[in-house]
Amino acid sequence: MVSADTVDLNRADATALARVLSGIGPVKAQAIVAYREANGPFKRVEDLRRVPGIGTALVKANQSQLSVGAADPVPVAKKAQVSKPANPAKAGAVQRQ
Template sequence: MNTRILRALLLTFCLAFLPLSAAQADTLDINTATADQLSSVMVGVGPAKAQAIVDYRDSNGPFGSIDELSSVKGIGPATVDKNRDFISVTPASAK
């Protein structure tokens, strides 16, 4: 195969997958996000559930893991799983 064609194919392949890797790098930290940010980023989380997340965090301290979100009333494991690619947790000691 012509090297020019191979280079074009390689460039096309790299550019096609660049948005996927960039999107995964930008996640919302549930330990610092506002209710508005949570409801705009998380799937299946509206304003009321987002406020419940913030209230839980304010009452119980920062989340230790993403899975701990399921301790918030109205947030189940399915909702947590749907949002794993959009959220992150920065431990309190790393801030």
């Protein structure tokens, strides 16, 4: 049975994973969540193979139902501003004569 639903590996809970994915029951679904919590978000769908009990065949069988989004929005880092000293002599600059 092919489901029209898709599931984001980085956001779905065990119930959603077990409901949408073929061959994934509650135990394997919980293993996926536990792996994600211990190792951080999945970067690619293929990374699902790193979860104990999940092999290449299961990943391929469910690939069309899987997606990988960001676990949480990542804030954009601001560039550090470098301030220049007002008077180079006071900042320890060597004056040449």
